Structure formats: C-alpha cells, structure tokens
Amino acid sequence: MEESATQPPTAATPSATAAKLAMRHVDFHYGPFRALKDISLDIHDRAITAIIGPSGCGKSTLLRTFNRMNELIPRTRVTGDVLLDGTGIYGPDVDVAVLRKRIGMVFQRPNPFPASIYDNVAIGPRRHGRKEPDVQEIVERSLCRAALWDEVKDGLKGPALALSAGQQQLLCIARALAVEPEAILMDEPCSSLDPAATLEVEELMLELAQEYAIVIVTHNMQQAARVSSMSACMMMDPDRAGVLAEYDATSLIFTNPKDKRTEDYISGRIG
C-alpha cells in the first residue's frame, strides 16, 4: 500500500508529483473508540484525491485530521504524523488559525454566513489583516475563481442566503479561496446539490486542481471516479476502526482494484 501511495497518478493530472499532505501511521481516537487505525498515505499537490468507502468507516474523520478540525470535538486524540509540506501539523508550536488558513475546508451543506455575498468572501482576508482596497480585489478574484462572479457581480451587497444552493456552495468555495489556501478539503461538497450544480462544482474542482491539492470525501463513487486522479478506499475493521484498504490511481481503483474489499465496495456488493 505504501508503494502505490507514493506513485504519481496516471489519470489526467497536471504535474501531480509532490506530496502536499501526508499521514504516517495515524491513529485517531474519539475517547476510547479508535476511529482511524494506522493510516499512511500521501496527498499529491495539484491533484484531486477522493476518499471513498462505506458509511462510518472514518472518511470525514480522516479529512478533518488534515486541518485539526477534529480538535473541536472533546476527548479526541491523534497519534502518528500528519504532515503539510513534510512538517508535522500537530506540533505544540503550530498556529491552528494559520494552519486552517493554509488548508481550507468546504462542508457538506453550503454554510454561508447570514451576511452579504461580499462580506462572506471578505471576512477571511479581513480577519487575516487585509484592508480595502486589497479586500475588494481579493473578493472579485475569489468569486471569479469560483465561477460565480458573473452571476453575482451586480448584487454583491445582496444576502448570501438568497442564492441557490449551488451558488451558495460556490460562494463557500470562494470564501475558502479568499484566504489563499494551499490545499482544500471538501466533505461531500455536492451531496445537497442538484445534478447541474453538482457538475458545476465538479468542473470548478478540476479547474482548482491545477493549483491546489484537493481532498474530497464522497459517498458518490461516480463522482470520485469522474473528478479524482487518486482514490483512497477506506473500510471498517472488525473492531470498527477505519482502515485504508487501498490507495491508488483512480483509473486503477475503478477498473482493476487489488483489494477484494475495494472490488466489493465499488461493484456494490457491500454498502
């Protein structure tokens, strides 16, 4: 597993060779319950990595371990190494606010703040000390990158919550881009969107993958197959801990998986 995890992806992935994020023998506990067991993998820069697997196997836990979001839950514990550009992110001297600026996140349900479209995107840069007119420029650039600018440029002061669900999710992506992250974590970003909005977000992800490391958790295997160049298939051990069953180029995972559990999962024999 370790060997294939370090191979560059073969699918349409521009210059995806360096490991932006990595885990080495990571265990994660919620209180006494071990949710992740001995996870090791490399997340390539400028590529989309999909995390797939049945419900409850630890996909979202794994994702949130990459930017220490799990720490918001009491009595959690991480062992092993989680690395950003080769440096541990759980060290005592790591500024979590800076870490989460470097590793942005987009959630399952679009969650814009009850504020204007402009302020939703501006809040991050302002909090990190940027002033007008810089902020204005960042807002426009971020909305452009999120393919939303043309639709909202004449109503930036309008309420974000009045946008459609698809537009709200694009806005959340713009909000994540506004603090100039290096990697973006996406937890089921399309599960509350209709098919057209889903395709729009997927297209945007492929665009963004030219510049960022993107990790997406999805229940939708077709989506993982469509957009990612690497896929990690997680499973639940007999003790209910999440383990990495297989990690390889998406084209191989979906045509010739090596692990029987992966084969059974993607062919629908196990849910």
Place this chain on the structure above:
Amino acid sequence: MEVRGVYHKRLQEIQDDVIAIGDLVGDALCASVEALRERNMDEARRIVAGDRVINERRFRIEEKCVELIATQQPLASDLRLIVAILNITTEIERIGDYAAGNGKIVLMIGDEPYLIGFEPFARMGDQTVSMLRRSLRAFVDHDLEAAKAISEEDDVVDNLYDQIFHELLGVMTKDPSMVAQATRRMWLAHNLERAADRITNICERIVFVATGKMEEMG
C-alpha cells in the same frame, strides 16, 4: 464554464486514436498489394513486423475505453460511441492482420511468375483501402448515409474476388502443378475480400452510433 471538459477531451482523444490506427492499417493494406506488384520483399517484411504496433495500439484504445466507462459513466450517444469504438477497433485490428497476412503471402510467392493479371488484385486493393479510409471519415462525421453507401460497395470487392477465384481455378484445372502457387494468390485475394467485409461491420457500428439501431448491412 464548459461542463465535463476533461471527459469530452478524453473521448475525443480516443476517437483520434481510432483514426490513427485506421490510417496505419489502411497504409499497411495498400502497401501489401503494392509489395505484391513490385515483388518487394523488404516492404513485405516491414508490413509483417508493423502488425505488432497495430495490436499494441488496439489494446491501448481498449484500455482507454474501459477507463472512460469506469470513471466517466458515458451515457446515451456517448455510451453507444464507446461501445462502437470497442467493436470498430477490433475490426480495424483484424484488417491489420489481413495486411500482415498478405505480407507473409508476398514473401511466400517470392519470384514466382504471375499466374493471372495483376489488375484485379490492384482494383481489389484500391477499392478496399478506399472503403476503409472513407468509413473512418464517416465515423468522424457520424455520417450515417456515407456509412450505408460504403457498405453497399462490398459487392464490388466480392465480384473482383469471384473473378480472381475463377481465373485461378482455371489455372489450377489446366495445370495441377500450379495449385500451390494459385492457392497463395487466392489467399491474398480472400484477405482483401474479408477486409471489405469487416469494413461493412465498421459501417454498421457507425449507423448504431447515429441511430441506436443494430442492423446487418452489405
């Protein structure tokens, strides 16, 4: 924003690959008939060796199709196109086998004298290669009418084959010592006749892409 741009790019790449392998096979078939005319043994050996490249390309196209089906979930006309490409590529690869077979026959014939005129072989070769090249064009253009018209031209090749068959039968009847030589020429003509049959199959797939209907042609 272009929707599913990466997917459409990959689908186009596979179609380009089909045209490329089709061009290779067309060239090989054409060269095999020329090698017979000119008794060019070097060219015949080159054609035989070139079949490996064609086989490899066929496998790569199949791999790309399988990957596209698995990862991009093509549906409707795209699904028909991928299924058609899998079939068309098999047909093209088999035509490549006929070209290589002809190369081997040319080597076997060597310096033996012509038993009958070369002209019907040349016409068969020209007609078959022309049908192949035009069928590839029809595939690119999704040209249903062109595909139907090309498949009807199979009769021209069949008639030329009948002509060669009967002429060679006459030679064998007249002089049984010529049986081995005549049979080799018959094999070569038969390869061209089968190639044209497979082009008809390609035309059937072009119609399938356009209409969704599987119909026997030719």
